[in-house]
Amino acid sequence: MSEIDVKELQRIMGMLRSIDVGLMVLDEDFTIKVWNDFMTNHSGIRGEHVIGTNLFDRFNDLPEDWLRNKTRSVFQLNNSAFTTWEQRPYLFKFNNYRPITGTADFMYQNITFLPLSSADGTVDHIGVIVYDVTDVAVGRMALEQANEEIGKLRKSVSKKQS
């Protein structure tokens, strides 16, 4: 690989490290292989302390059965899987990114699981992407609550009229 390619790669790595979404790579035994700055900063655990360890040993409050179930189809079918905050508000219990002005107690997350295949085409790793969707979730829930209140008000108004 030429020097330019290495520099280019370093820049890409730098971007991936500091991008504001969580990136994690797991192998078939759920050993953590990649852990970027987002994951470090929100979990408070540095990469060197998690890389090479088992995900469920390190984070024992994770929904193990659910996660194994969800990732099975990614490994077996070579097909991405997505989960939304509506389905499960979070995978990693991180604090809200805005601890002062935010209203949610934790970070709502959308998760993407990507199949990563080796040179021979078999899927032996998965990439996990953690998106912070707290603002969207809080907004949606506030809207639903407002709609509910409007509904109640309507009912009481029509009762009074009748």
Added chain:
Amino acid sequence: MPTKILITDDSSFARKQMTRALPSEWDVEVLNAADGKEAIDVLLKDAPKVMFLDLNMPVMDGYETLEAIIKQDIEVIVIVVSGDIQPLAVQRVTEMGALEFVKKPINKEELSEVLRAHAIFDLNAKVVAAKSTKALTTLVSETEKTDMQEGYQEIANVAMGRAADLLAKLLDSFVVMPIPLVNMIEVSELRMAIQQVDDNDMVSGVCQGFIGAGIAGEALLIFNEASFEDIADLMKYVGDIDESVQVELLMDIANVLIGACLKGIAEQLDISFSQGHPLVIGRHVKVDDLLSQNARRWTKTLTIEMGYKIEDKNISCDLLLLFTEDSIKPLDELVSYLID
């Protein structure tokens, strides 16, 4: 004397693809049929030696055709060429007397290998008759003009087959695949089409955007809520099927169907799509409401509609791929490469 062969497929695009995949050194007279009923007529009248048979067809599908062949004791070598690649489909047609199963889109080398393996035609053996291109040229004029819609239809068919195969693996059941519908439709028609899908039942949906190579659109999975119990059963979920379990199931099915379908289309066109994050829409709402909120920004759309059913279960869902108006030109170009 040329060998008579019969190609049975409802798509003229697929028949043409099949004809092109035949070894050019093979001296053949190609006969065509658009469904099983036509095929049986040709079999009785012209007695072709080899038949290439699609499974998904209107009027009389591949399975029914195989049944009729057995019943009427017709002597013909049947090679099934299908987009439905579920192991159970392969098993069924083999049990019904098909010699071989070849997956779509058909590949020249693979077909040659199949023909060689079963000693139907071997390029290296001395059975090769004088090279004849006559049969092929007459065929082209015989086949009606291949139209873009046929191309789309066939691409959708193959993609749908891949998705069905994955769904069958996930649920460990046989997925019944009807023929995908490809249409250019207006917003109002789309609403009507969906309305027909399910008029009374409550439905849930998931939509997911995709984009790549100048093509953009949305995949919309519409799921009949009556199906949840059976799905939960197949996926071995224990406990109550509450709201959160339903969303979970919906997402699992959506991941598989949308992912496999888009991948199937992208691979055939030699492009790749980025998928946005899926969105759960309209829980417990009437179908009409799913579209009414945001159907103002566009007027016309290319739609591919695929209905999936699980055999012997009360499970059905519809996958709609909606392409934007701007996507049609780049799509047409890509599909035309496949036709030429």
